[in-house]
Amino acid sequence: MTGLMRAIGSEFVKVLSTKAWWLLGLILVAYVGLTAAGLAFFLSDLGAELGGMGAGDLDPVVTANLVYSSVTAVGLVIPLLFGALLATSEYRHRTLTPTVLAQPRRGIVLAAKAVEAAVVGALYGVFGLVGSVGLGAPVLLAVGEETALGEPDVLAVLLRTLVATALWSLLGLGLGALLTSQIAAIVIVLVFTQFVEPILRLVANVWEWSASLGRFLPGSATDALVGAGILSSLGALDETIPDSGVDALLWWQGGLVLAALAAALLVAASVTTLRRDVE
Template sequence: MSRFGGALSSEVLKVTSTRLWWILALIMAGYIALCAGGAAALFGGLDGSSSGPAISADTLAPLIYSFGPTLGYVFAVLLGALATTGEFRHQTLTPTFLATPRRGRVLVAKLIALTGAGALYGIVAMIAAVGAGAGVLTAFGIDPQLADTDTWSLIGRSVIAMALWAAVGVGLGVLVPSQVAAIVIVLAFTQFVEPILRLATAWADWTAQLGQFLPGAASDALVGASFFALASPNAVSLEWWQGGLVLLAIAVAASILGWFTSWRRDVT
């Protein structure tokens, strides 16, 4: 096995040998299934009533399925961040760097391993969102659009988005080695700061052009559907591939900055 192959297998083992990944995955799946099923029941009920705005099936189904990355990305970021900051906290980087002195190789291996884990989270998230959402929509007599190729394209892009979010989490963990600080930053930014910024930037054309480069906006562009579009119809959006490149650039930039600020330091 090559040296990089050994580093990569070591990083995969680090992820799979702890309970963190599957506990987060279980919580994520239950949360997404509950929200997707609940939203499908709400809009399915409105669609069948004489009052309330109806949403066409070809629009409603993708919106329901987008709950996978819209809600699940927080868990992917946390997985990447916790898997990285945990190494600083427990000083497991010390034997890793002794075994593989080339720290850049270790960082690349960690990024690849956690990106793969993020993709797995994406699959779990979409199983939860599509399973619950399609089941409820079908119960209300609404076409779940599972025979539509656009739906499966959305599902595939959602998995890619989750994989990139996990890489962003790794970059954040390298840049901010403190586990507590990383968790606070993830939760504060994803749940409060960015939603406010996205709503605020949608009010003017020039700010909307900036707002589309926010991480969450880029992720929504990559996925191709989001309930945020209903709350902010004036917001502009990148092309799906541009959204993916923005997320990738964020992950790479954070990792490079973390390399110069913390990864190269003595961790003992």
């Protein structure tokens, strides 16, 4: 236990001594905040009248949840990227050797990184909520909508957002530890989150059998865990988009799917790349 605590402390010192983690946080605040502000406007009655998403009749709690869940709708790339960089930076900057010399048990090193990834990932959830609530709620008020911040369902969405960002950071750590190449990890993270998965989720919704499988995609599982998401709510926002007829996972099932994916990547890395000799 003492070795693990020392390793965790060492990992936090390494990360907090750099600018990258908080620069990513600032980007997250701005990106999510602008997205939430835009959603708050277009999901309102005023936005619907001006050619928005036609969602002016949504329940205020549903509208608020969609706005505040911008963190997981567009911002998960940041904790995912952080987790990947946490693992691959050791190989890119050739710091893995002194890390292993300081703590020869690589399982402890990986466990320490996992703790750090989860904590910082949850912190990115806080950054994201600063953006989504900080900009989304004022816009909702400005267009005559309720912020619903006192509603239990909304508070649950905010809390589960922190769990989701922590799990996505662990996913990134597992991916980075498995690939070891920083460039490859960054490319895969960006391509998958921005293009591949959104397309897969939309295509999967066409048939019932594919929609059943699509529920287990990371983004779909995240929407289930959080309890809100733009892609998972397209049918409610636009009546021209057919409903697949497949029930979404329960929130805890979505969390288990993400946790299982992260665990699978970490286990795969521990039995492959982490067993190799270091230079």
